Amino acid sequence: MPNKIIKIALLDMYNGEPNQGMRCIIDVVNRFSPVMSFEIFDVRVKCELPDINKFDIYISTGGPGNPLIGDGNWDVKYYEFIDSLNKWNNENAIKKHVLFICHSFQMACLHFGLATVTKRNDTSFGVMTIHKTKEGLVDPLFEGLADPFYAIDSRDYQVVQPKLSIFAKKGAKIISLEKIRDHVQYERAIMAVRFTDYFVGTQFHPEADPISFVSHLRNKEAKEKIRAMKGKRKFRNMLEDLLDDDKIYRTNETLIPNFLRIAINDLMKTKKMLSN
């Protein structure tokens, strides 16, 4: 691997299952390729995790299944790894920046004891509106995104019942929530959390782009399933949302790039300070 300045580890949580996430994440990361390089680690199939000394930035992906259940091997190592990154940040000037997506986000919320994860009544899949909280309005991760903004959601589980005293104790913040559904009594799930200045996570998929979403729908079964779930009109509206510049395209072009830019700026600053 050429010796680029900043190294990213992609923690692949897809358990070997076909997915659009990895390709989308690689696509976004490649936009920064003059200054960074990446390597992929297969966490769930091969129990692979990176050497913490070799990587500056970590993106932990979505994945299938119940986030409460691992195999007692990869999940234990994964949680130990998260702890070692957190410990590193408490002890070192040059920080490790982590973005947790979907399945990883749910696992991180559980691990830090911030909330409960439960199974939803139905699958959430498609273009969703995401609402910033007061803290979210000023979080740099969302800079350049409207309120509400739009994102692709794809999940059966939800992060709910935040333990606000633990949030306060850890200095963590809920930065976005699900939309209010007037006709149903459900609690609004947590859609993004700032765990620390360097760890942040989203329940939705900020890496998703319209092309990969549409290509997923080329699978007839997937298409029929979601059409049946939403009804014809909502399905068509969703296809229209996908073409709108201000919706999924905007989130794809904004959120992970914000995360990477914030991380790169911080790393450049601290690395330079230490070399002076």
Ligand SMILES: NC(=O)CC[C@H](N)C(=O)O
């Ligand atoms: N796309 C995902 O990462 C899904 C996360 C989790 N497996 C769920 O169903 O809620």
